Amino acid sequence: MSTTHRFLIAFVAAFGLATAGTAGAYHTRFVADNCNTNAPQALSPITRDSAITVALKARYEGYQWGGGCWNDNNVDDSPNDPTGDPNTGGEGGDCSGFTFKVWRESLTESDAGFWQWNKLRKVHGPYTADRFRQGAGAPNITYAKSALIKMDALASTGHIGMIYAKNADGTDQIIEAKGEAYGTNIWTRTYRGSSSYSGVRRTGWSG
Amino acid sequence: MDRTRIPRRALAGIAGLLAGVAAGTVVAGAAVAHRAATGALEAQIEATHLPPLLTTPGEQVELRYDIYCLGGEDDPEGTPACDADGTVFVRAGNSGPFREVPLSLDAAAPEGRYVARVPEAIAGSPSGFSYYTVLRSATSGASLNLPAGGAAAPQRSLRLERSVDVQLGAHRFGATRVADSRVAEAAWGDGPDDVGLEQGRNLTPIGGSTFDVEQGGTVTVLDEANKRLLRWRPDAPEPVRVPLGSDGALADMALAADGTVYLLESASTPGASPLVRIFGADGAAKGTVEVAERTASQIRMGPRGPFVLQHPSGQWMPIADAGSPLAVQTQRQGGRAGRPLPGGGEVVLLRRGAEIRAALVGAGGVRRSWRISSETPLAEVQLAEPLGNRLLLVARVYTDDEDEFLVLLLDQSGIVRRFAVEAADWAETAPLARFRLAGSSVYQLGSSPAGLFVDRFDLEVK
Numbered sequence: 244m245s246t247t248h249r250f251l252i253a254f255v256a257a258f259g260l261a262t263a264g265t266a267g268a269y270h271t272r273f274v275a276d277n278c279n280t281n282a283p284q285a286l287s288p289i290t291r292d293s294a295i296t297v298a299l300k301a302r303y304e305g306y307q308w309g310g311g312c313w314n315d316n317n318v319d320d321s322p323n324d325p326t327g328d329p330n331t332g333g334e335g336g337d338c339s340g341f342t343f344k345v346w347r348e349s350l351t352e353s354d355a356g357f358w359q360w361n362k363l364r365k366v367h368g369p370y371t372a373d374r375f376r377q378g379a380g381a382p383n384i385t386y387a388k389s390a391l392i393k394m395d396a397l398a399s400t401g402h403i404g405m406i407y408a409k410n411a412d413g414t415d416q417i418i419e420a421k422g423e424a425y426g427t428n429i430w431t432r433t434y435r436g437s438s439s440y441s442g443v444r445r446t447g448w449s450g
Numbered sequence: 451m452d453r454t455r456i457p458r459r460a461l462a463g464i465a466g467l468l469a470g471v472a473a474g475t476v477v478a479g480a481a482v483a484h485r486a487a488t489g490a491l492e493a494q495i496e497a498t499h500l501p502p503l504l505t506t507p508g509e510q511v512e513l514r515y516d517i518y519c520l521g522g523e524d525d526p527e528g529t530p531a532c533d534a535d536g537t538v539f540v541r542a543g544n545s546g547p548f549r550e551v552p553l554s555l556d557a558a559a560p561e562g563r564y565v566a567r568v569p570e571a572i573a574g575s576p577s578g579f580s581y582y583t584v585l586r587s588a589t590s591g592a593s594l595n596l597p598a599g600g601a602a603a604p605q606r607s608l609r610l611e612r613s614v615d616v617q618l619g620a621h622r623f624g625a626t627r628v629a630d631s632r633v634a635e636a637a638w639g640d641g642p643d644d645v646g647l648e649q650g651r652n653l654t655p656i657g658g659s660t661f662d663v664e665q666g667g668t669v670t671v672l673d674e675a676n677k678r679l680l681r682w683r684p685d686a687p688e689p690v691r692v693p694l695g696s697d698g699a700l701a702d703m704a705l706a707a708d709g710t711v712y713l714l715e716s717a718s719t720p721g722a723s724p725l726v727r728i729f730g731a732d733g734a735a736k737g738t739v740e741v742a743e744r745t746a747s748q749i750r751m752g753p754r755g756p757f758v759l760q761h762p763s764g765q766w767m768p769i770a771d772a773g774s775p776l777a778v779q780t781q782r783q784g785g786r787a788g789r790p791l792p793g794g795g796e797v798v799l800l801r802r803g804a805e806i807r808a809a810l811v812g813a814g815g816v817r818r819s820w821r822i823s824s825e826t827p828l829a830e831v832q833l834a835e836p837l838g839n840r841l842l843l844v845a846r847v848y849t850d851d852e853d854e855f856l857v858l859l860l861d862q863s864g865i866v867r868r869f870a871v872e873a874a875d876w877a878e879t880a881p882l883a884r885f886r887l888a889g890s891s892v893y894q895l896g897s898s899p900a901g902l903f904v905d906r907f908d909l910e911v912k
Contacts, residue, residue, distance in 0.1 A: 291560065296518055296532070299496060303720035317721035388850055389804075389827040392561050393498075393516070402654050408498035408516070411764055413801035413830040413845070414881050416498070416745060424648065424699045425717045431747035431761065431881045436829025436846035438853045438873065439654065450557070 271321035273305075274332040278312035278365040286357040288449040289347060291394040298345045298405065298418050300362055301427045305335030306420045311344055312336075312365035319426050326423045335427055336367070338403045339375060341420040342396060343368030345405065346445040348382055355381035355447055372403040376441045386444040388435050396443040397434035403443070404434060494520050494592035495534070497585050500562070501605050501764050503787050503800045504807040504819070506613070511573040513538055514562025515553065515596070519587045533588035538566040542575035544606060553583070576611060577815060580604040597763035598742060603785040605765065608798060608809060613819040616864055621826035621847045623854060627869040629905035633893070634669045634682040634689070637901040643689055645902045646675025647877065648699065655876065658902040660703040660883035661895045667888065669904050670705060671895070672713070674698045679711070679733065682904075692733040702880035704749045704756045707792075710736070712756040712769070714749040716880065723778075726758065726769050739775040742767055742782050748882045752790035759789070766790060789834075797834045797841075806845055808834055808860075820860050829853070833885040833892070837911070840866060842892060844885045846873070855885070857892055859909055867909055877902065 305319035309329025313336065314320070321333030336344060344366065347357040352369055360366055370379060376398035378385040386395060396405045397417070404419030407429050417432040434440040496518040502511055519532035539548035549572065553564040564585075572579045582604040586593045597605050636645040638657060647657035661671045667684040677696060680689035698715040705711055709731025718724045724746040728736040743760035750757060755770040758781075765785030768776055776784070788796030788811055795817070800807045806828055809819040818839070822828075826847045832855065833844040840861045847856050847870075859867035874896030875884065886893045894905045 292516065292518065292532075292563070295516075296520070299518060299520055319720050388848065399654060408762070409500050410747070410761065411501055411503050411800045412747075412759075412882065413806070413828065414747065416761060421717075422648075424697075426720060428717075428720075429745050429761075430700075430716055431745060433830045433846070433881045436827075436848040436853050437875060438848065438851060439875075441850065450560075 271324070271331060271333045273321045273334040274310070274312055274365055277314060277334075278363050279361075280366075281361065281364055283349075283358040283360050283364070283366075286347060286359050288357055288447050290450040291392075291448050292450075294345050294347065294394050294448075295407065295418075297347070298341075298407075301336065301341060301345075301420070302418070302429065304427050305333055306337065306423050306426050307331070307333040307335040308337045308423075309340070309367055310335050310337055310365070311340035311360075311367040313362055313427070315362060322423075324423055336420045338420045339370050339372045340367035341427060342375060342403050342405060343370055346382070346394075348380065348445070352380040357447065372398050373400045375403050375443050376400065378443060382445050382447060384444050384446055386442040388440070388442040391435065391442045391444070394445070394448070396445075397432075397440040398443050399434075399437075399439045399441070404432060494590040495585060495587045495594045496520060496762075497594055497596055498762055499583070499596055499764065501787065502607050503605075503798050504608055504610055504809055505573065505578070506610050506821070507574070509573070511568040511579075511607070512562075513540075513566045513568060513581065513583070514556075514559070515564040515583065515585065516562060517564055517585055517587070519589050519592075534564070534586065535588070536564060536583050536585040538568075538581055538583045539601065539604075540566075540568055540572055540579055540581035542572045542579050543577040544580045544604075548581070548601065548604075553585075574609075576609060578606065578608040580606050597765050597782075597785050599763070599765075599782040599785045602783045603765070605763075606787040608787075608811065608816050610807065610809060610816060610819045610821070613807070613821045614860065614862060614864055616820055616822040616858070616860065618822060618824040618826070618856070621824065621854070621856065621870070623849075623852045623870075625870060626854060626872045627857075627907065629871075629894070630891075630908045631906045632903055633667070633684075633906050634671060634680075634904040635901065636671070636673075636680065636689070636903075640676055642691065643680070644676070645671065645673045645680065648675050654878050655897075656700060656878045658877065658895065658897065659698070659700050659879045661886065661893075661904060662703055662705045663886045663888040663893045663904075664705070665888055669893070670703075671902065671904065672698065672701060672703050674701055692731075694729055694733050695735050696727050696729075698727070700878065700880055702747075702749050702883050704751045706751060706756075710773070712749055712751075714741075714746055714758060714880075716746070726756070728770070728775070737775055739769050740778065741769065742778045748880070750789060751792050753792055753794060757790055760785075791836065795836070797836070799831050799834055801828060801831060801845075804828055806831060806843070808841060808843060810836055810841060818862065822858070822860075830882065832882055833887065835887040837887065837890065837909070840911075842887050842909070844892065855894070857907065859911065866911065869907070871905075871907065872896070874898065874903075874905075 303317040304313040404417035517534040536553040679692040711729040745761040767781040788798035829846040877897040
């Protein structure tokens, strides 16, 4: 093997190792390095606008199945996690964990109160998208889809997203943790009319 | 002095290692810096607004906004500190000086809490009115124009003086029409003739997110999961495969007459706007364009190039002109309320509760318009295309348990053709990509657990 070949092989190997963290690496330490399990604080009821401000903190952050911890740097800090593994320790909520945290719900299903969950508090909450769809938990009720307004949600057996705004063509802008390839963001969706989706309302808002 | 001799070959390896680490660190650092830079672009104020694009005589017109301040306290409790206000600049018609109307807070409103009432003299103008709004956060000092083009591209509201009223009554579910022909069909999978399916644990199935139909009947489906187009020519049972270098999750697509493919990708780099990727008819990459706004719903061809429906402005903005990509500022300055049609003119839509308003607009204003009301709730308008002097409109009707698409062919006397088709939406697509008009047939992109298909429904009109 020539000297040049040795140089090139060593270069390629070292380059690959040095850049491994920028793409494709999913053995992340995001949760271990950043998240906490602090006790939540009880809140007075909050407004829908306040909940939207909470949701916007998570915009442009990652998606993590079973997750519920994110920062606010507008970067998916753990891209390309395997979608079916809840234990990769990546950044972001999944759709139901994101909704639980934005809606400021309690881990106790019989409690309809509002709770302060910091963005770096790792918590998913007790509800799957399907259980939200059924109106499970004291704060949550099913609601007529045609009457839903901002910060109400549309849920199917496998997904949930919250209404952010209505569009002139009858679609909605939905804020949601969509999936590993998408992260958390605002997209135009047609969930409202689809029979796969049901209307869900978090009750108790102060305005 | 005893000097340790290092073989030349080992030195080459060490040098390679050091150079590789250095180069890799520079690249990784640049990637992080890029992310930080795109993240820093996030505005400090967000707003939403449902524009009253089409109004009727005697209607009291209010402009309502919701404003959200960002970048304040971490995890705000209760009501966040958002000391916002704004001013609407409004005028009759589409030229002349604007009149300032301040926004006031309607604290009792659940949505659209910041409101300005358009003065009667302006709202009642036969040519409608145009407006833009400057929203401000006193907390951060940030401001936001809505629409983003401000005075250069104000939002346009048109007045419908003589609309055709269409009463749909209560929709009867289950009486759907069978397609005249199934013109394309593929199983889910990664085989040569399959269409791929994205399917994470918490995702609804996503696959074949958009399609288009040429006038001659050739159907093109975006097989995003397998990174290709599948083209079914009439009378050819097997599709032609065209590889595409795209990561277009839930992408929408517009095909130009010369075969150029414009792909609107919905998922983008965090903090950045969605991308339009441009490909030749053979799939060769030709370039990319970053759209101006955070959310992009739909891409369609206009007279000189593609337009993208963007939010929060709620306007169609040009992306390229005669093949040349347009800068963000140029996109904003070209924003308009209606979708520009390839042959000239525009279609303007507004769904308001259980009513859809639709107008065909020319240089002189509204040429024809319809007000379609329904006792069954109406969701999105999937398609609104002129067909001669008529309008083909496809909208979803729904209850909490059922949904179908209603196909309406409208003329100046009302409904020419009316039928319903099954929703057939097992897999998620781009939001407004399920129907196309080609010739005098409407095509539906449908799906089931078995696979994807495109059905043709002939309108039987000349």
